Amino acid sequence: MKIKNFYYLLTVLLMAFGIVACSSDDSDGENNITNNFDRNKMLTNWADNLIIPSYQNFASKTNSLQTANTTFVNETNLENLTNLRAAWQDAYIAWQKVEMYDIGPARDVVLRSFVNTYPTNAENVNLLIESQNYNLADPNLNDEQGFPALDYLLFGIAESDTELVELYDNDANGDKYRQYLTDVVTRINSLGAQVLDDWQNAYRDVFVQNSGSSANSSTNRMANVFMEYYEVRFRNGKIGFPAGVYSGGDPQPNRVEAFYNKELSKSLALEALEAHKNFFNGNEFNENTSAESFANYLDFLDVIKNGDSLSSLINNQYEESITSINALDNSFYNQINTNNNGMLEVFESLQDNVVFLKSDMFSALSIALEFDSGDGD
Numbered sequence: 001m002k003i004k005n006f007y008y009l010l011t012v013l014l015m016a017f018g019i020v021a022c023s024s025d026d027s028d029g030e031n032n033i034t035n036n037f038d039r040n041k042m043l044t045n046w047a048d049n050l051i052i053p054s055y056q057n058f059a060s061k062t063n064s065l066q067t068a069n070t071t072f073v074n075e076t077n078l079e080n081l082t083n084l085r086a087a088w089q090d091a092y093i094a095w096q097k098v099e100m101y102d103i104g105p106a107r108d109v110v111l112r113s114f115v116n117t118y119p120t121n122a123e124n125v126n127l128l129i130e131s132q133n134y135n136l137a138d139p140n141l142n143d144e145q146g147f148p149a150l151d152y153l154l155f156g157i158a159e160s161d162t163e164l165v166e167l168y169d170n171d172a173n174g175d176k177y178r179q180y181l182t183d184v185v186t187r188i189n190s191l192g193a194q195v196l197d198d199w200q201n202a203y204r205d206v207f208v209q210n211s212g213s214s215a216n217s218s219t220n221r222m223a224n225v226f227m228e229y230y231e232v233r234f235r236n237g238k239i240g241f242p243a244g245v246y247s248g249g250d251p252q253p254n255r256v257e258a259f260y261n262k263e264l265s266k267s268l269a270l271e272a273l274e275a276h277k278n279f280f281n282g283n284e285f286n287e288n289t290s291a292e293s294f295a296n297y298l299d300f301l302d303v304i305k306n307g308d309s310l311s312s313l314i315n316n317q318y319e320e321s322i323t324s325i326n327a328l329d330n331s332f333y334n335q336i337n338t339n340n341n342g343m344l345e346v347f348e349s350l351q352d353n354v355v356f357l358k359s360d361m362f363s364a365l366s367i368a369l370e371f372d373s374g375d376g377d
Helices: 004-014 039-074 079-096 109-114 122-129 139-144 144-156 161-169 173-208 220-244 267-281 294-300 310-326 332-364
Strands: none
Touching: 004 267, 039 173, 039 267, 039 294, 039 332, 079 144, 079 267, 079 294, 109 139, 109 173, 109 332, 122 144, 122 173, 139 144, 139 161, 144 173, 161 173, 220 332, 267 294, 267 310, 267 332, 294 310, 294 332, 310 332
C-alpha cells in the first residue's frame, strides 16, 4: 500500500510540473513502462543509420581533404589553394554531423578535443612551425591542430591569398609550413578513420547489445552525450561564449568557430543543429526516413506538457532556433560586432530547448544526468 501511495504522489508531482506520462503498474506496483520500449531497435537505428554513415561521410571528406592538401603541397598555387580550402570546408561541415557522438571510440582517442578546439592558438602554431619540434598526439597541443588550426593556416596566416601562397612556396620556411599543414591534415584524417574502423569492426555490436536501462547502458550514456553536446558545445561554444553570455555581457567575437574564414560560422551552426534534431527524431543519414529515436520513445510514453506532446514541443523549438540562426549574418564575427542582440536571441531560443530536453525528457525517460554544464542550468 505504501508503494502505491508513493507512485500516486510521484504522479501528482509530475502533473504539477506539466509532464504526464502514461504508466502501467505491475503486480508489485512498480512502473516499468520505460523498460517496455524496445531500446535495442533504437540503438540499432542510431548505430546503423545515423552514427556509422555519418562517420563514413566524414572519412570520405577527410580523405578528399588529404588529397587536396597533397596536391597543394606538391604544386603550391592559387588554384590548388582554392581547392584545398573547399575540401577543408566540406570536411568541417561533415564534422558537424559527428561531433556529438563523443562516445566509445571517439572518446577513447579524444577526437573532439583534437579536431575542434577553438579558437586555435595561432601564436603557438607559429612557434611549432618554426621549431619543427612537436608531437600532435600530445593532449597539450589540442588547440594547435584540427579544423581551427587549418582555418588559420589557410585563411589567417597572411594578409592576402597571393602572400599566403608565397609563404608556402617561396618563403625560406616554406618547407616547414607545408610540413605542419600536412601533419595537421593527416592527423584529422587518421583519427576519423580510426574511429570509423572501431565502430564498424567492434564497437557497433557492443553499443547495440548494451540495451538495458542502467546508468551505464548505451541509451543512458548516449542521452548524456547528446545533451552535453547541445548545451555545452553548441549553445555555449558556438553562441554563448562569443556573444559574451559568460563574460559579463562583454562579447568575444574572436571565439567564434571558423574565425579566420569569417563566412562559415553560420553554416557550421546550422549543420550541427540539424544533425542534433535529426538524431532526436531518428532520421537516417541524408534520408527522409526515420525509425526508433528519443522522439518515438517520448511518444511511446505519451509524454504531454502543457497540453502538447513533448516531442512536438522539442521539434518546434528546434525549428524556432534554426529560424533564428538563419536570420543572422553568415559571419558570426560580423554579427557580434554589428548586432549582438541577434546572437543573444539565438541563445535564448536554444535555452528553451534545454528545459525541454534536459529537464523534461530526462525525467520522462528516467535517465540520470551525468554531466555538469558549469553554468548553473
